Amino acid sequence: MAAGAWLGAAEAPTKLVTAGFSPFLISLGMVAGVFVARWTLPVMLKGTGYLLSDFRDKIHLVIWALLAGMCWAVANTLTVFAVRNVGLSIAFPLWNINSLVGLFWGWLLFNELRGAGPKDLARVIGGTTAIVAGACVLAYATSHQQQAGSHNATLGILAALGAGLLWGTMYVPYRKAYISGMNPLSFVTVFTFGELGTTLAMALAFDGGYHKVAAELVKAEPVMFWLFLGGFCWVLGDLFQQYAAKYIGISRGIPLSNTNQIWGLLWGALVFGELSSESLTARLLVIGGSLVMIAGALAISQAEAPASEQDSWRLASERECDRYGMDAERAAAILHGDDPLARETPPRHWLESVVTLAAIGIFVWLGIHAKVPNIRMNIPVMLVLLAATVGFLIVCGRMLWKRTRFS
């Protein structure tokens, strides 16, 4: 749920970027912010010694983390084309199948939902379907149909389906890493290289080459802070999503974090007044879609994996340990929040402070050069939403720390 709040909040700063920049540049700016934050937060929370030890233990996961980052970037670029060709109302529901794809892979490859009772099964599958359906209603109500040629429309639909397939499959490396006992903070540190490298390659390939991208980056300097801020919020949401994938599995964690659309909508509608020109029907659809999504999230949150299902998870974890020569008992302990590596980690290096200060410096520098666009915002509502989002960070972050020490 905290993932949903922060992933949704990440949309707010990007709404301040109103000038005519290409979607590739906006994506690149945000991913660059993600890269900076992804390097800094894990270093601050666990230290480089811990992160390196974690990867030395599970060296095979480097390729998986890079692969997941590449899947994310290609999916993200596909959504740009999908929206261009068929419009958001058609494209969004199609790529939102990612949670169903994730649910399928979780069941097929990692024994998730096997051993679950019919009640829990109904809650997870029903809840996921409700979240997907609610998201479709929201997308339909808040977007405007676009006309497209039939050839373009077919490619657009394929692009949206491809994005859903890629994002849903991206959760395979996530789960692979976590049943091996990897720390999400270590995983995202490498994931971000695959993500930034591929996003940069996409921008260079599809946005006019190096000189054009470089010129656009210079032009975008006044708005870069907002993109970096969006990236920072996204990193916090993504970290919660990674911990959800680790501790409750992708079949439950991913649909729950996909409730970010409600939060994005709250920011758009209540702070930026985006629904003010919409019809009564559209507003009713938004309320109905949100309620369906909330009901779906509540259903999943009540479907805790029973002992019989957790036994099936353990079998999947043992299979990984067997293949890659890891200690199965150690992996099982980590999956219960007891990380032996945290007790063995070498002391922190002074360079870590330099990394942290450099990242803060980048944000401060961009902040100094940032321009606040002249957009009407409802400040009291914004403060309420900010307080709720920060509240999720504090409460859920504290719970994670108490139970797992961020392992």
Place this chain on the structure above:
Amino acid sequence: MNTPGDRLIADRSLTAAILTDSHFWIPIAVLIFGIVLLVLLT
């Protein structure tokens, strides 16, 4: 330090373990599909 990762690299079985892992080819195939789609779209 002799971690499982070090041992896998030392006896050159790391690449084999990854390449013979049927899970590995699922994201690879989906990624290739996505890149082909991108090429078709541009």
